Amino acid sequence: GLLDFLKAAGKGLVTNL
8 A cells, every 4th residue: 555655665765874
């Protein structure tokens, strides 16, 4: 779902930072 996508994107951003 959309929430899952946002969670995955958030994890990606945190990892990149």
